[in-house]
Structures are given as structure tokens and as C-alpha cells.
Amino acid sequence: MSNHLSLLPAWDDAEGVRRASDLFLATYGSRPDGVWAAPGRVNLIGEHLDYNGGFSLPFALPHRTFVALARRDDEFVRLVSDLGADEPWTGSLDDLGPGRAAGWIAYAGGPAWVLRDEGLPVGGFDAAIASCVPLGAGLSSSAALETAVALALDELFHDGTLGADDAGRTRLAAACVRAENEVAGAATGGMDQAAALRTTAGHALLIDSRDASVRQVPLDLDAAGLAVLVIDTRAPHALADGQYASRRAACERAAARLAVRTLCEVADPEAALARLDDPEEVRRARHVFTEQERVRRVIDLVSASRLSKIGPDLDGSHASLAGDYEVSCRELDVAVSAARDAGARGARMTGGGFGGSAIALVERGAESRVADAVASAFAEHGFNPPAFLVARASAPGGRVA
Structure with a gap:
């Protein structure tokens, strides 16, 4: 770094x-x-x-x-x-x-x-x-x-x-x-x-x-020559201010209209979207349907030791979260765009949104170069300086002393 x-x-x-x-x-x-x-x-x-x-x-x-x-x-x-x-x-x-x-x-x-x-x-x-x-x-x-x-x-x-x-x-x-x-x-x-x-x-x-x-699911980033760079945008992030709850409520309303308990139980997403007439519910449901498919593809790729191929689905996830789910923000969008421009295989916001962090899938050894590019983009936009960490799949909670 x-x-x-x-x-x-x-x-x-x-x-x-x-x-x-x-x-x-x-x-x-x-x-x-x-x-x-x-x-x-x-x-x-x-x-x-x-x-x-x-x-x-x-x-x-x-x-x-x-x-x-x-x-x-x-x-x-x-x-x-x-x-x-x-x-x-x-x-x-x-x-x-x-x-x-x-x-x-x-x-x-x-x-x-x-x-x-x-x-x-x-x-x-x-x-x-x-x-x-x-x-x-x-x-x-x-x-x-x-x-x-x-x-x-x-x-x-x-x-x-x-x-x-x-x-x-x-x-x-x-x-x-x-x-x-x-x-x-x-x-x-x-x-x-x-x-x-x-x-x-x-x-x-x-x-x-x-x-x-x-x-x-084994996640051997080192073997694939890759790293997950986490970008803390330092943008305000709160889940109890009603925005998160409003997204959940819209999904629950859409599920009720479709007569299912949850949206991921829908067997025919395309037909389901055609049945919804509220534009907000359509957007929220479309994110859920497409994100579920992205997860399935990523699981197949990771299980086949093709981790380097998941970038397009990370990119697609961010586009859906920013567009259909409307939970991104300027800092997250800039972080994702700058990371991709600097060579990241794929990038997206992670977590509930409205601030918080993004992740970028990068070549091992390129973490500093990508982080530098993101930091420079933040400075150009007048944002607070971001922070970074390299994520490694670690152990669960337990007693330590």
C-alpha cells in the first residue's frame, strides 16, 4: 500500500x-x-x-x-x-x-x-x-x-x-x-x-x-492468484433510518401480490414481473430475481475453480443494486468505477448500501495500484479519503481467552 x-x-x-x-x-x-x-x-x-x-x-x-x-x-x-x-x-x-x-x-x-x-x-x-x-x-x-x-x-x-x-x-x-x-x-x-x-x-x-x-464453499483466492480488496468509502451508513426497511417492505408487498411467501420462491420471474403494476415493486423484484441468478452462476464458477470468471456477475450485481434497488451512493459508484478502470476483474458495493463499502476482485499484487486509483478518484471528487483492507476468509466467532 x-x-x-x-x-x-x-x-x-x-x-x-x-x-x-x-x-x-x-x-x-x-x-x-x-x-x-x-x-x-x-x-x-x-x-x-x-x-x-x-x-x-x-x-x-x-x-x-x-x-x-x-x-x-x-x-x-x-x-x-x-x-x-x-x-x-x-x-x-x-x-x-x-x-x-x-x-x-x-x-x-x-x-x-x-x-x-x-x-x-x-x-x-x-x-x-x-x-x-x-x-x-x-x-x-x-x-x-x-x-x-x-x-x-x-x-x-x-x-x-x-x-x-x-x-x-x-x-x-x-x-x-x-x-x-x-x-x-x-x-x-x-x-x-x-x-x-x-x-x-x-x-x-x-x-x-x-x-x-x-x-x-472453499474460497482459495491465493491459489487463483486473486485478492478481494475492500474499499471503505467512509460515506455515512445507517440501516435503521427507514431506507433499508422500505426496500424490504416493497419486496414483501410484491411477494404478497404474487401469492408467495418470499420473492425467491417465484418460479417464473419474467411472468411475475409482468403481473406487477407498481413501478417500485417491479424494480425491487427484478433485482431480487436477477441477483439470485448471479449467485447461482458465481457458485458454479467458484465450485469449478474458475474464480477469475466471476467479475461480470460482480459488475452486474452493482448495476442492479444501484439501478433497480437504489441502495448505492456517489462514493460507492466512484469506488466501483475507479477500481474497474484500474484493472479490477469486477467490483460492486457490498452490504446494505446507502454508504459503506465496495469490493473489488483484483490480481494478487495489484491491490496497491487499484487502491491508489480509488483514492485518487475520491480526491478528485472531493470525498473523504477511503480506507482499504484485503479480505481473507477467516474463522467464526468463539472464545479466545
């Missing part, structure tokens, strides 16, 4: 444990019972399909959120983080429920309220949070926080029963989705939580959101 470019660092476990444990000790005057971590994610393809009954193909990043946590003998909860909060938060488990918790507290404490609501013997706890998952970058910092807390609570209050196998982790992921939807008020699907809990290192995770089933 050039000296003027900002590279987003990933902490190793020792660094993350130190940061979270030191914050815990400084805040509460004692040592935690343990430290748990969960990763952010990048989605290779399959955007806005998790709540439409479709496929997605995320993989875990090496960037993780670390949670030092200790069990209490009462119903009180104390939370502190390095996420910019000035003072520790103190309240009860009831204070973490829908309509009561807000901001980062909803993501950190929401899983506790949901797990207790679902019958797990969750009590009070103290937690300290340290994270190197970029905030607001569309890399799922919220799910990393939720799932790290959920893993800690499961182990300390439930003997780690749920975190021990995929069936239990599926339940934990679902609880974290409830926390994000009901407590934080973000109408997201389940892709992010599944990626944080159910991936394996060196693999992407093919998620079928119809039944939450998954398949591990």
Missing part, C-alpha cells in the same frame, strides 16, 4: 484480548470470566436476498469484535466499549428490551434480552467491548458485536450448549437477528449473524435463507 493510504488493521487474538480485558479492568476493577470474539463479514454476492428467501455468499473477515464479560449474581448489566461511548451504561435486563435500548447498547445488550425471552437462564453481567471491525462500513460490525455477546452469555449461563455445534449456533444467530430487528430496530435479514457464527476459515458460506441451511 502507498504511504498515504489508510489500511484498516485486523488485531490478532492476543491484541484483542488485551484491549478488551484492559478496558474491563479499568472500568470495573476486576478481571473478566473470559473473552469472546466474532468477525465482521464481507458478502461476495447475494445482496438483499437474505430476507427475500434467497442465497448469499458471505465470508468472515479477520477483523473481529472482542467482548470481555463476567457473570453477575443479580439482574443488573453494565456495558462499556471503545466505540466512542463516553460513560459505561448501567441498567437491568428489562432495560435492554424493545423500545428501551438504543444505539450501540441495543446491539450489545439486545441478545441478552432475547435469549432470556426465549427461556435461557440469562442473568446480569458486566461487559467491555473492543473492536477493529470498521464502524459504518457495511462490514457487519453490529452482528459481530451481537454474536460475540451471545457466545459469551451462552457459555457463562448455559454451559456453552448452543455454541458447541452448528444447530446451536443457528439458534444463536436467530436470536441475534431478533435483537437487531426488535431491539435495535434494523429490519435486516440473517446473513450477517450466520457469517459470524457458522463460517469456517478458508471458506465462504452459501446460505439458503429459506431454511437457514448452509454449505461451506
